[in-house]
Amino acid sequence: MSKKMDSIQHNIINKFSSLDDWFDKYEYVITQGKNFKGMDEEVRSNENSIGGCQSDVWIKSERKNGVIHFSADSDSLLVKGMISLILEVVNDQPPTDIVDAEFYFIDEIGLNTHLSPSRLNGLNSIIKQIKTDAKNYADDIMKSY
Numbered sequence: 030m031s032k033k034m035d036s037i038q039h040n041i042i043n044k045f046s047s048l049d050d051w052f053d054k055y056e057y058v059i060t061q062g063k064n065f066k067g068m069d070e071e072v073r074s075n076e077n078s079i080g081g082c083q084s085d086v087w088i089k090s091e092r093k094n095g096v097i098h099f100s101a102d103s104d105s106l107l108v109k110g111m112i113s114l115i116l117e118v119v120n121d122q123p124p125t126d127i128v129d130a131e132f133y134f135i136d137e138i139g140l141n142t143h144l145s146p147s148r149l150n151g152l153n154s155i156i157k158q159i160k161t162d163a164k165n166y167a168d169d170i171m172k173s174y
Contacts, residue, residue: 031126037118038134045138054138055107062110067102079158082151084108090162096121097166099159111140111152119159124170127163132156 048054072089079086084105091098099116103109119127135141141149
């Protein structure tokens, strides 16, 4: 994992460590969701839809100049907030760094233990899709050599 991604995860962990309890932490994630710029309606298609989520979730990726940029959206503010945290870590990173990424901030902030099983399954589906997109881009780069 890149030092930049590591640094971003530490910043997220530090933000959460300053919050007193899980009510405050959920409120923070929901506020992140409210402030997160989602996707335009026309991009919320079946092609960009993520299965395995309790809520509707869409993710789209683009590779430019050797890095990947993701856009995403959800009909749930909590999920949208979780997406914003994940994309904070992976956006504009090289595909191989994303493929190798360990999203340890999720465990460190306790999100994995405070989500319902269906929300946790959705979070894992989102991460899986991000890593799949990154792997596909990384494979395309290797084929071009």
